[in-house]
Amino acid sequence: MSDTVTLLQTALQALQPEHLEIEDDSAAHAGHAGARSGGGHYNLLIVSSRFAGLGSVARHRLVYTTLGDLMKTKVHALAIRALTPDEL
Amino acid sequence: MDTQDIIKQTVTENPVVLFMKGSAQFPQCGFSSRAVQILKACGVETIKTVDVLQDAEIRQGIKEFSNWPTIPQLYVKGEFIGGSDIMYEMYQSGELQEVLQGL
Numbered sequence: 027m028s029d030t031v032t033l034l035q036t037a038l039q040a041l042q043p044e045h046l047e048i049e050d051d052s053a054a055h056a057g058h059a060g061a062r063s064g065g066g067h068y069n070l071l072i073v074s075s076r077f078a079g080l081g082s083v084a085r086h087r088l089v090y091t092t093l094g095d096l097m098k099t100k101v102h103a104l105a106i107r108a109l110t111p112d113e114l
Numbered sequence: 115m116d117t118q119d120i121i122k123q124t125v126t127e128n129p130v131v132l133f134m135k136g137s138a139q140f141p142q143c144g145f146s147s148r149a150v151q152i153l154k155a156c157g158v159e160t161i162k163t164v165d166v167l168q169d170a171e172i173r174q175g176i177k178e179f180s181n182w183p184t185i186p187q188l189y190v191k192g193e194f195i196g197g198s199d200i201m202y203e204m205y206q207s208g209e210l211q212e213v214l215q216g217l
Contacts, residue, residue, distance in 0.1 A: 082200045090183050097183045103145055104184065106199050 030066055030100045038072060040092050044111050045073035051105075065102030071109075078110045117175035125189040128162040129217045133176045134186040138163050145198045149186040152201045156214050190214065 031048050038046055052066035070089070077085045085108035090097055097104070115123070125131050130153070136142030138150045138161050153161050166173035166185055177183050180194040188195040190213050195201065204210035 082203055083194070083196050086197065086200065087181065103143075105145075 030096075031068070033096060033100060034068065034070070034093065037093050037096060038070075038089070041072065041074045041076050041088070043072050043074045045071070045114065047071040065100055067103040067105075068101060069105045071107045073109045073111055073114050075111055077108050078112075082108075117171045118179060121172065121175055121179045124162075124164060126192045129191055130158055130214065131162045131164065131189045132186055133164045133166055133172075133189075135165065135167050137165055142167060143185075145184075146186045149188065149198045149201055152198070152205050152210070153188075153214075156205065156211050158214055158217070190217070 031050055034048050035046060047070070049069040050066060051069055054067065072089065076088065080088065086106050089104075089106055089108055093101070093104075132138075132146075132149055132153065134141060134143070134146035134149060136146055141147035141150055150161065150163075164172060164176075166176060173185070176185065176187060180187060182194065182197065184197050186198055188197075188201055195210075195213065196204070201210060204213070
């Protein structure tokens with residue numbers, strides 16, 4: 027497991043997830059033209075009651091805000107599925 | 115005109131705008147490519163795209179414009195819709211087709 031995944035997992039605990047899966051997909055994108063700035067590609071599945079009542083944009087924003095500077099430094103791309111426990 | 119004004123003008127003057135990496139013909143990123151494919155699947159014939167790799171100020175400015183840290187970003191009638199994950203969710207539910215209808 028990469029260090030960045032650990033950092034992401036730690037940061038996302040703030041949303042009190044009932045379920046959290048982060049997949050490091052960086053190898054599949056290494057070296058493509060859009061990724062020159064560095065930073066990895068990750069797939070995130072997060073289940074939290076904090077998403078209840080929020081639309082998709084608001085849910086993604088909440089994830090981005092929670093990750094803060096990690097989005098600028100460690101993460102090049104993040105595919106997000108943000109669900110409430112009811113939706114799983 | 116500063117960068118924010120340029121972005122504002124672009125999304126206002128064009129009903130559908132995709133800020134992406136590369137062009138619709140030659141996307142430079144899998145997520146941007148997916149966004150183009152979704153718009154095509156929705157029947158959008160001509161997609162107004164802005165290649166952020168061509169302009170560092172737009173690339174940074176678009177993230178501030180909608181307080182959204184990633185690219186691609188889709189705008190319809192001046193309104194921020196979302197990135198490629200949200201586009202896909204909305205496509206699957208049929209919501210995106212509704213938003214794009216008649217454009």
